[in-house]
Amino acid sequence: MLLLFIFALPACSATASSDNEPPIAAVEIPVPAESDKSALIALLRQAASRQGFHVDDGSMQWRDFARQAKDLPPEARKTIYAGVWNGENDDDLIAVVDDGEHNGRAWVIVYPGKRPTAAKRFWRDVYVSVSRRWPSTKAIPILPSGALPLFHDLTMTLTGYRVARSAAKEYELNVSSPQIANDR
Known part of the structure; x- marks a missing residue:
């Protein structure tokens, strides 16, 4: 349980970049249904793999943790929770996806990481696909x-x-x- 909580820490901060660089972009995507959440994770995985990144989806584990936790604040209750990473050891955060405090509306926050050109290509790829699938996506x-x-x-x-x-x-x-x- 503690390991799961530690895994969750990098996505708790909106500026949790590996080099403390500001985000490239941040958007809110409506994901009210499980099918929307699954589609978003699949879209992120496709875009990430094209840049040599990978996605760790901790959504199910986070929901299990939240069910067991007592007095969990609203901002910690999430229905989607994932990270896009560069590197085998998850040492370079590229993007965070979560809907804490705004369930059903996933915030996708993209950072430059150690490979900013690849991160920007990832973001462009994600943005085109997200805009087609969820035209009501809003900039943050x-x-x-x-x-x-x-x-x-x-x-x-x-x-x-x-x-x-x-x-x-x-x-x-x-x-x-x-x-x-x-x-x-």
């Missing part, structure tokens, strides 16, 4: 710090998520930042 803003805003600090706009004006100061965003949602 990457803050100037390289981190992602918390889910509850986001507001949906026509072009994707933006940081709620009430939370902008918390992220040290300038009041004129395009990452801030306009008040309605």
Whole structure:
């Protein structure tokens, strides 16, 4: 059980890159059904293998762990949980996929890793396929710090998520930042 929890730690941070580089991209994909989750994992596996990466899907193990855990906070309850890795020893994180705190809406966060050109090709491949299968995929803003805003600090706009004006100061965003949602 402890080993499973340790396996889960790298995906807990939105900036958990092996070189602490900011993400290349972050999106939210609607995956309400098991078939959607399976299709997303299969799509990631195909794109990853083309770049010499691999996918570790811990979704089932995480759900089993969550069922047994007591007092697990909502953000730790996930229905999809996977990592895309470069290297045999999982020492170079390329992407994290999870829906903690937003079940049924998987966040895919892609990092440059130690092979940034390959990671960008992976992202382009994933984005094309995801956009076809799930056209309602939404962009998640990457803050100037390289981190992602918390889910509850986001507001949906026509072009994707933006940081709620009430939370902008918390992220040290300038009041004129395009990452801030306009008040309605």
